[in-house]
Amino acid sequence: MTRNGLGAGYMMSGNLAGALLMLLGMAAFALNDTIGKWLVADYGVAQVILLRSVAACLLMAPFFLRGKGVVARVRSAPRPGLQALRAICATAEVFCFYLSVFYMPLVDVMAFWMAAPIYVVAVSPLLLGERVSAKTWTAVGLGFAGVLILLAPSLQVSGLGVLFALLGTAAFAAMVILGRSLRETPDRDLVLFQLAAALVAGLLLAPFDWQPVRSAGDLGLLFLLGLVATGAHMLVTRSLKLADASVVAPLQYSLLVWGALLGFVVFGDVPATGMIAGAALIVGSGLIVLRRTQREDEAARSKAPAPDLTPTQDTAA
Secondary structure, eight states: OOTTTHHHHHHHHHHHHHHHHHHHHHHHHHHHHHHHHHHHTTTTTTHHHHHHHHHHHHHHHHHHSSSSSSHHHHHHHHHHHHHHHHHHHHHHHHHHHHHHHHHHHHHEEEEHHTTTHHHHHHHHHTTTOOOHHHHHHHHHHHHHHHHHHHHHHHHHHHHHHHHHHHHHHHHHHHHHHHHHTTTTTTTTHHHHHHHHHHHHHEEEEEEGGGGOOOOOOHHHHHHHHHHHHHHHHHHHHHHHHSEEEHHHHHGGGGHHHHHHHHHHHHHHHHHOOHOOOOOOOHHHHHHHHHHHHHHHHHHHHSOOOOOOOOHHHHHOO
């Protein structure tokens, strides 16, 4: 099927389905973050992450058990050092996020996390050898300006919250960069290693700050946290497979809208003017970076030599 006629309709429906899944995924992430903020007010962060990881592992078990065993996948994973480092960064990112929302309003923390792709662009020339254009550097500068604007009111609310937010976004950016270096690893294995690291960290640290679960409702929320987070990841992954990244990636910023809404409804948080201004700069810079990346990819594809369609002796036969 070509891109003309029925093929074009198929591509449009794929983009529409992907966009809807991305919006649902962002709503699920916002719900996950809201539940997490609610729970860390009464339970230790490690305890929350432990039970969240147990629930996620139970949900993902059928996928992990397909094909070769878990141990075999761990042993055969390429570049085990980088795999372990990525899993550690992913675990540190989750811990820092929940520590941040303990001290700061939900939407403020989300705004900090929206700046992580800007960090990736900033360090990619050094760590990945990627070329960054002058216009993209300008967008990165705008993004960092947005982070600085966020810092001022956030520091007045909580210095510890800002510290954990900065550490968490750095860990998230490192996880993304390491993921680019591990493209040959199946997504399922990356998720497995990530969940395993969080589970081990929770097992090691939870006993030091374990709180008895107060009610069946709280226990349900602790397990729902893992189910919602896993569902959100699956929705976003499926979205990116169905639709063009240029269509669905900007929709990730809808997370801020959900964060502001849920933060107000559940916790009574009202976004400050500085937070709104900083978030606007971060979102704007992220969209510019996304657009520049898309144009550079299109230019690279247009310059690539056309494939040689001349039949060889074997194919002609």
